[in-house]
């Protein structure tokens with residue numbers, strides 16, 4: 489699964505939209521899983537941890553077929569970009585071409601718990617700026633897929649990415665997403681071209697306050713959790 493402009497966007501600003509990754513029915517079906525009794529390993533109420541307001545649930549293994557397919561299919565193109573970033577940042581480690589091989593490394597290192605998740609926000613809910621790190625092994629790119637229809641299912645709730653450059657003020661981007669669109673983005677760092685070679689900037693993502701309605705998202709993290 490390679491989309492035009494993926495590497496360009498990620499290299500230029502640390503994120504890129506993949507339009508129409510899911511159709512409306514697929515998005516609605518995934519969102520509806522949130523209320524199911526089974527299929528999840530944990531539920532997190534964000535307010536209890538100071539993460540924001542709203543809640544999310546981590547899927548358990550085996551993942552729902554569509555979630556498993558997306559995780560496997562999205563990975564290879566991102567691994568190519570991740571390896572280019574590793575080289576530019578002077579990091580020796582490289583990511584395997586196939587997600588199953590990367591997962592094996594996670595599991596060998598004690599990161600065995602699945603990280604794909606469904607998030608649900610209602611009026612007044614938001615997600616504080618954060619980085620999804622779950623152990624020593626980090627795959628540097630992740631994907632979020634908007635399952636709800638903006639302006640119809642919810643208002644507000646913009647997906648936000650910030651970039652913190654050394655000794656400079658932070659910059660924020662608000663990512664325009666329609667239902668079924670995915671955004672690929674840097675988990676924690678990305679290389680930026682500087683006059684004296686590449687340097688590293690720190691990225692964080694979050695969600696602005698939902699003003700009305702219900703907003704559902706599928707979060708796709710490629711490393712598993714300790």
Ligand SMILES: O=C(O)CCC(=O)C(=O)O
Pocket residue numbers: 607615620631632647693694695705706707708
């Ligand atoms: O709700 C969102 O759009 C952000 C979800 C998120 O933090 C994630 O997918 O890691």
Ligand SMILES: [Fe+2]
Pocket residue numbers: 618619620693707
């Ligand atoms: Fe996140």
